Amino acid sequence: MSETRTIKIEILRYRPEIDSSPVLQSYRVPCPQEWVVLDALDYIKNNIDSSLSYRWSCHMAVCGSCGVMVNGEPMLACKTFLREMGDTVRVEPLLNFPIERDLVVVIDDFLENLKSLKPYIIRKTEKPVEEGTHLQTHAQLKRFKQYTLCINCLLCYAACPQYALNTNFIGPSALALAHRYNLDSRDEGYAMRQEIVASPEGVWECSFVGACSEVCPKHVDPASAVQQMKITSTKDYFLRFLGGKR
Amino acid sequence: MAxxxxxxxWGPFAAGGTLAALIMPVLIFVTGVAVPLGILPPESLSYHRAVAFAGTWLGKLILFVFVSLPAWHAAHRARITVHDLGVRLDNIVALVVYGLAATLTITAVVALLRI
Known part of the structure; x- marks a missing residue:
């Protein structure tokens, strides 16, 4: 039998039509052992206060929608068990993003940055369909597979102290996704992405604190992607003087 | 975007960091532990041997690399650390730390060329 414990859930709320600034609101929620933070949010929405707004979709750490701050740490609401928490749990919108409403943040900047990095396979000339598919070896797949696991949940942006200081920084997950395509043997878009990657607001804004990799729920390690891109960007920079333009 | x-x-920073991580422990062991404790004979670090080593072009190059690159590493790391601690005087900090690294680099060149 699952044990139920009543937990005080404090939620940072912001309803632009009533609140001049975000305010904390508390709810008492009876939580069975197996509940995650998202279950408690659903309980509040369905039983106590239907005006609560938050993003979610899959409830299984795949869609990346439910990133929130739980007791000050960026986490997926669907992957954070309440049984591991105390009697009071504070849930706030992701840090470093403007709040749209309650736990929903504005992520337009990130989407623009991601788009600018062309996160898809680019070919100089498309291979005709009749010539078949692009084959890859296991070794070629292994080079970039880790970086394909990113779900764009933006926990890394909420954890990044450099993004907190300068939101023009392209940021961890967008750069890691650029790296994912750069490493793909089928891709030829490296030079195009490099225009953004090697700019002052690309990899060079990172000071290798590594918080992005620590909070990543999919173990993507964006910090390593950014450091690897610093090495390739440095090689490029000096090779340009030797006429080896890339 | 430019x-x-x-x-x-970042080039000398990364190269200096790699050197510092991989080679410095060995250098510290040799100069700080092995010779003082007699694990290696004391004359292996004698003045005449050191001068003879610095007298060759290969020796000068090795010494230059080991003095200057870790200096740039330390300078850049110090700048980033100061930034991470919340000090927002980046231009001044950069001038001071890179100035020190440049001074050490030039001093190393001059000193090695005079041997």
């Missing part, structure tokens, strides 16, 4: 000139600093 490309950043950061690689000018």
């Amino acid at each position: 490309r950043s000139h950061k690689p000018i600093i």
